[in-house]
Amino acid sequence: MQGKGLLGELINSLCCLPGIGPKSAQRMAFHLLQRDRQGARRLSDILTKAVNEIGHCRQCRTLTEKELCDICANPAREQGLLCIVESPADVWVIEQATAFRGHYFVLHGRLSPLDGIGPDELGFDELEARMRSGQLQEIILATNSTVEGEATAHFIAELARKYTIPASRIAHGVPMGGELEYTDSGTLMHAFSGRREI
Amino acid sequence: MQGKGLLGELINSLCCLPGIGPKSAQRMAFHLLQRDRQGARRLSDILTKAVNEIGHCRQCRTLTEKELCDICANPAREQGLLCIVESPADVWVIEQATAFRGHYFVLHGRLSPLDGIGPDELGFDELEARMRSGQLQEIILATNSTVEGEATAHFIAELARKYTIPASRIAHGVPMGGELEYTDSGTLMHAFSGRREI
Ligand SMILES: [Zn+2]
Ligand SMILES: [Zn+2]
Numbered sequence: 171m172q173g174k175g176l177l178g179e180l181i182n183s184l185c186c187l188p189g190i191g192p193k194s195a196q197r198m199a200f201h202l203l204q205r206d207r208q209g210a211r212r213l214s215d216i217l218t219k220a221v222n223e224i225g226h227c228r229q230c231r232t233l234t235e236k237e238l239c240d241i242c243a244n245p246a247r248e249q250g251l252l253c254i255v256e257s258p259a260d261v262w263v264i265e266q267a268t269a270f271r272g273h274y275f276v277l278h279g280r281l282s283p284l285d286g287i288g289p290d291e292l293g294f295d296e297l298e299a300r301m302r303s304g305q306l307q308e309i310i311l312a313t314n315s316t317v318e319g320e321a322t323a324h325f326i327a328e329l330a331r332k333y334t335i336p337a338s339r340i341a342h343g344v345p346m347g348g349e350l351e352y353t354d355s356g357t358l359m360h361a362f363s364g365r366r367e368i
Numbered sequence: 369m370q371g372k373g374l375l376g377e378l379i380n381s382l383c384c385l386p387g388i389g390p391k392s393a394q395r396m397a398f399h400l401l402q403r404d405r406q407g408a409r410r411l412s413d414i415l416t417k418a419v420n421e422i423g424h425c426r427q428c429r430t431l432t433e434k435e436l437c438d439i440c441a442n443p444a445r446e447q448g449l450l451c452i453v454e455s456p457a458d459v460w461v462i463e464q465a466t467a468f469r470g471h472y473f474v475l476h477g478r479l480s481p482l483d484g485i486g487p488d489e490l491g492f493d494e495l496e497a498r499m500r501s502g503q504l505q506e507i508i509l510a511t512n513s514t515v516e517g518e519a520t521a522h523f524i525a526e527l528a529r530k531y532t533i534p535a536s537r538i539a540h541g542v543p544m545g546g547e548l549e550y551t552d553s554g555t556l557m558h559a560f561s562g563r564r565e566i
Contacts, residue, residue, distance in 0.1 A: 174438065175432065175433065175434075175438060176414070176417060176418050176421060176422055176433040177418065177422060177431055177432070177433075177460075179414050179418075180414050180415065180418045183407070183410050183411040183414045183415075184411065186404060186407035186410070186411060187396050187399070187400075187411075188395055188396060188399045189392060189395070189396075194387060196457065196460060196461075197386055197387070197457075198385050198386060198387075199418075200431075200455070200456060200457040200460070201385070201386045202385075202415070202418075202419070203418065203419070203422055203431055203456075204431075204455065204456065204457075206384060207419050209381070209384035210415055210418075210419045211416070211419050212381050212384070213381040213382065213384060213385075213412075213415065214411075214412045214413075214415035214416040214419065215412075215416075216374070216377050216378050216381045217378065217381075217400070217408055217411065217412035217415070218409070218412040218413075218416075219374060220374050220375065220377075220378045220397075220400075220401065220408075221400070221401070221405050221408045221409050221412065223374060224374055224375060224401055233375055233398075233401055233402075234373065234375070235373060235374040235375075236373075240372065240373060257398070257402065258398060258401075258402065259394065259395075259398040259402075262375075262394060262398075
């Protein structure tokens with residue numbers, strides 16, 4: 171009975187949000203309709219606009235509504251320093267957490283032969299063109315520390331070696347404030363092999 | 369830098385959803401733009417439609433896009449049995465959880481003299497008109513078990529007595545599966561005073 175109607179449709183489509191189950195979707199729908207119609211209207215307007223206008227930066231391939239994203243368009247950022255990441259979300263978190271002042275290149279994935287994702291799907295031709303241009307002084311590999319992320323980082327490191335561009339991998343280890351007891355064995359192995367003199 | 373732009377605006381407006389902090393809003397925005405643009409488009413369309421079209425049922429005052437909600441319009445539901453609740457969300461949960469087959473009346477609040485919410489704000493005139501009509505056989509008071517919800521239930525019970533309509537209050541006590549140790553004292557007091565022979 172109640173499952174039908176516009177309210178039911180709204181609850182259903184809120185369920186498409188990650189981490190939102192039926193209970194949370196209900197709470198959201200009632201909150202928006204009962205207490206915050208202005209916020210709901212603003213959200214629907216911005217969502218429509220975002221879906222229609224946001225594409226990929228022609229240089230770094232991150233999400234932006236412009237041809238060239240704010241980072242690529244910023245002359246204050248170091249052109250020669252390139253950080254390679256798997257997704258636009260990674261750009262966002264690195265910008266928030268670090269003082270990195272270089273540029274990015276977004277792969278939109280990682281090498282995964284079984285899923286048919288090879289160098290062509292990840293924009294390696296564009297990446298190699300930038301290496302060839304002679305503008306890059308350093309490459310930072312910030313792909314995820316999964317098997318595929320590691321393989322992707324190594325593949326790009328090989329490519330960089332061809333053009334004699336120094337490439338580094340971000341450090342992996344026990345998280346700051348993390349306890350050894352609760353650290354998984356892969357991370358702990360990494361932390362040991364990556365140990366540095368103090 | 370990244371806080372600006374359409375993506376930043378989208379993340380900000382997702383933060384207006386209840387229970388959604390900046391981290392979840394980020395995850396949602398990237399999910400919608402990277403993996404589910406169709407879901408995002410559907411959500412924005414339905415949200416716009418819902419905000420513009422959903423109003424209140426002219427009989428029970430719950431949320432609906434129609435003049436008369438599906439419950440009020442359903443001839444199979446008992447006209448003489450009226451459940452009084454504080455909000456449209458309460459109608460939704462009762463419909464999902466119980467086998468109640470009567471009608472509802474939504475107060476959209478509770479008596480709260482300090483906030484200037486009296487009988488006029490809660491539609492008591494409409495409610496009394498229904499009591500006067502002679503159609504009601506029973507009233508179930510399902511306002512929340514807060515001080516104000518209890519006061520509201522008692523006020524309506526008095527009104528019902530005037531028209532000699534039997535009124536009952538939903539039971540409050542230890543939740544099913546709940547342990548005494550984790551039950552608050554007010555609930556426990558209620559559970560004791562409301563004890564029944566077994
Ligand atoms: Zn860019
Ligand atoms: Zn109704």
